[in-house]
Structures are given as structure tokens and as C-alpha cells.
Amino acid sequence: MARLRDRLADLPATGEILVGGPAAQALDTNVTTQRDLRVVIPLILAMLLVILAVLLRSLLAPVLLVAATVVSFGAALGVSALVFRHVFGFEDADPTVPLYGFVFLVALGIDYTIFLMTRAREETPRHGTRAGVLRALTVTGGVITSAGVVLAATFAALAVIPLMFMVQLAFIVAFGVLLDTLIVRSLLIPALVRDIGPKVWWPAKVD
Template sequence: AVRATAAGAPGAAPGGAPGTAPLVVDGRVRLEATLTDPADSDAAIATVHRLRDAVHAVPDARALVGGYTAQQEDTRTTAAHDRRLITPVVLLCVLAVLVLLLRSLVAPVLLAATVALSYLATLGVSAVVFPHVFGFSAVDPSVPLYGYVFLVALGVDYNIFLMTRVREESLRLGTREGVLRGLTATGGVITSAGVVLAATFAALGVIPLAFLAQIAFIVAFGVLLDTLLVRSLLVPALVRDLGDRVWWPAGTGRGALRAGSASASTASVSVSSEAGSGSGG
């Protein structure tokens, strides 16, 4: 799977010529190997793994295997590790912020789930569109993570904007009516902001770089999906179906608010009565 030669001494032809003394620096020798398979193929990656297993098995060798294929494989492995680490950390941080803001457990879990669902749906559409529409044979390893961070951050912004208003309205009118009032007040702003933001990211697609084109599509499509469907229809529908249970365990405090309003009304009537008695006297 490879053809290897020792790197020649300074001034020798690249790759070293047969019979040329190898270049030794601090007791280390560089061997140049040419893969017989395409550099970005699975077979080439498998060859790199076999080479690493072989050289690492040599005692005290401290050998390294580099080159384009090895670098791409290391980048892919690092990106996969970052996704496994950063994805849950970001989601937990978002969940903590929503819990503190909404003083509830059910609503934050529901909102975090919709954000994750929107991201996964965007990845699924991208997996179909990239090879069949844009002609991308592969996706940059860091694209899914960048897309996740952008979409989660933007989705949480829209969630906070919508649900804080819904909670305010729910204190006065109840959850079912509060959802309608909150969506009426914020829906147009959220949708408009999403369209503008999607157009802004889509403009990155004109730059002739596959990485930017992929990021542009993921973020633009994800934002439109989030603002036009998830935030405008799915989230309000779920909250309306759950009713006051969505604010568990704290609740909306609507009962306390009504009790306070009733007390204020009683006090007002008493003051009016006393004033009326005084006038009669």
C-alpha cells in the first residue's frame, strides 16, 4: 500500500535517491512513503492506521506518522472528540440558563429538546443536499460542531424571547391564553429576525470555500426551520397542550396574583365605603 524511501541528505533530490545517505537529525531519520491509494480514501486512512500500529510497536522508537492523510485523520478524530464533549456541555449550560430564567424544569427540558430536534433535522437535510445538490463529496469535520453552536445559540435566543413573554401573559391569563398572547406579540419579530439572519449567513455561500458554503447552508436553513416552524408552531403547540404543567414545579403564581388582585379590590371598596360614609355625615 506504500512505497517508502529515506529522505536524502541536504541538497539531494526530494524523496532521496537510491544509495543516498539518509538525513539524520538528532538521531532521527525521516522516511517518505507514497500511498498507492488516493490520499483521501478509506484505504489510505486504513494504511495510516496500520503504519502507526507498526511503528508504535517498536520499543523506544518514538516514531510519528504524518503527511496529508494522517493530518486529515487526526483532524477528523479531534473533531469527533470535540463534538462528544462540547455538545452535551453546551446543552447543559443552555438548560441551566433556561431553568433560572423560567423557574421551571419542564419548560427548559422541552425547549432544549426542540433546539436539539431542529439541529438534527437540519443535519439530516444537509446530508441529502450536500452531495446531491451542491456536489460536495465530503463534509469538513468541524462543520457539524460550528453549526451546532450557531443554531443552539440562536435557538435559545428565540426561546427566551418567546417564553419570557408567554410566562408574563400566563401570570395574568393562564398558560393556554398566555401562549396565544405571547406568540402574537413576539412571532413577527422572531420570524423577521430569522429571515434577515438566514439571508446574512447565506451570503457566505458566494465565497469559493467548501467549509463556508456548508456552514452557510446549515445555519441559514436551520434558522429558517427554527423561526418558521419550531418556534412559531411546535413550541407554542406543545406548551398549550401541556398547560400549567409546563411551569412545574414552581407554577405560574397565577393564584397568588389573583389573590393579591382580590385583596386590592376589597381594600378599594372599603376605602370607597368609608369615604362615602364621611360624606353622608
């Protein structure tokens, strides 16, 4: 399709030649989506880094948290591709699903990150970084888990809509929220903070 457009553009014509139809629309959608992925995702991650750096008054912790968010999204996207391709037999996915899934997962998951890490920073001066993150997990764990399960169930309900886009998006968001709630925020981030120790708050000295 792209070669066809290039050849038509080289023809000596007095008017404008356009290529339409489902194939051309699909190509335009894919090109636009790929461009949006290259622009929107880095922009969102950069904004998250700035917000978390201001909130936590740290430079290392925001990088750690944003990296965990990216890993969570990548895992959800990979499992979704595996399930829909090898379980349900769908070879192709809607090209806009990854972008929408990323926006939803980041917007929903960052709340849990803020709950956990702001409480950990409050506990650190009294109990130290390693004990502080455990106390923060104890206090916020129930809230984060409950909210995550309810949110995942809400998005999973969208899977009953007979549209492939909605089914794929519902699966990615529901699975991603559960993964983020039960694994990333409850296990991965606390474990990394305990392993890094007081340096996680660099350049501030909280511990």
C-alpha cells in the first residue's frame, strides 16, 4: 500500500490522487498508532518521573517506580498476546489497544504507588527505610489489594461487549491491574526498596 501511494504520487497528474479502502485505512491507523506510541508513552513516563520526584523528593525512587510500571505493562501486554493468539486463535490485535492499555494501567497503577511510597517515606525517619516500607505495606496493603481487585473486576466486565477492541483492552487492563496490585506493589517494589536501603531516597537523607 505504501509503495502504491509512492508510485501514484510520481504520476504526472493535474489533480490529487488518493488511495482509500480498508487496507489504506488500516495502514494509516497503524502508522498513526506507532507514532503515538513513540510520542505519548515517553511523555507520560517523563511526567510521572517529575511528579514522583517532587512528591518523594528523590531521584532514584521515581526511576525505580516508573521502571516497575513499565515492566508491569510489558508483562500484561505479553500475556494478552499469548492468550489471544494461542488460546483464542486471534492472530491480529487492534493496533490502538497497547496505547489505551498503557494509559489506563499507568493512570490506575500510579495511585497505588503513591499510597505505598508516601507512607514508606513517612515511616522511614522513625523506623528506617527497610522497616518503614514493611510498615507502609502493612498499612496500605489491604486498601491497595481491595481497590485493585474491584477495579480489575470492573474492567473484566467490559469483556462481555462483542467488540474485539473492548475484549482485548478489558483483558489487558484487568490482568495488568491484578499483576500490579498483587505482585508489583505488594512484593516487587517493597523487596527492591529493602534491597537498596536508604539509597532509594537519594539525594535526600531520610533514614
